[in-house]
Amino acid sequence: MSRLYRTILADPPWPIGWHGGGKGRHYTRPTLGYPTMSLEQIAALPIAEIAEDDAALFLWVTAALNREGVGVRVARAWGFVPVGEFIWDKGMRIAGNFPRSCHEVVLVCRRGGFRFPSPSWVGSVQRWTGSSRHSAKPEAFIDLVEQVSPPPYVELFARRHRLGWDVHGFESAQTVSLESPA
Secondary structure, three states, X not given: OOOOEEEEEEOOOOOOOEEEOOOOOEEXXXXXXXXXXXXXXXXXXXXXXXXXXXXXXXXXXXXXXXXXXHHHHHHHHOOOEEEEEEEEEOOOOOOOOOOXXXXXXXXXXXXOOOOOOOHHHOOOEEOOOOOOOOOOOOHHHHHHHHHHOOOOEEXXXXXXXXXXXXXXOXXXXXXXXXXXXX
8 A cells, every 4th residue: 555545435335234024124134246344344444544644535425324423433533524525316216115315425524634626516416327236326426526636546445447546346456455564
C-alpha cells in the first residue's frame, strides 16, 4: 500500500439480510454473488493508511444501516468526518412489505483540510439509471465524483475497472490491496 489517494469511493459488502414471508417472517441471508463482511471487519479496514492527509470519501450505505448510524461510525473509524450525503432514488415501485426502502445513501466525508468546490451539490436527490444487477451503482455518480474531487482515485469493492481509477473488489481487476504488509 504505497500509493495514497485523494478520493476514495467505497461500497462495502455490508452484512445485509432480507425478510420473507407474511406472519412468520424470518431472516434469510441473500445470495449476492460476493462475500459479505461483518460491520467490525469493515470498520477495521486500513482505509486511513491509503488516504492522503487531505482526502474525500464517498461511502455507499444501505438505507437500513444508515438509519442505525452505521455509515457514520465506519467513516469515522476510517479517519473521515461526514459532511453531507446523496440520496440515490432508485425509481423502484414499492412492492411487498411496507415500508420498503427504494433508495441508497452516499455519505460524503472529508479528512484533514479537504474542501469540496461548492456545497450546492451535497445533499441532492438523484434519479440515476443503472444496472439492474444487485449493488451496481450508476456511472453518472462516478462522473460527479470526478467533477468535485481530485485524483488519485480508488474505488473499493468495485464491480469493474474504470479508466483513471485504481480498484479493489471481488469482481474487479484488484489493482489495490487492502492487506497490511506482514
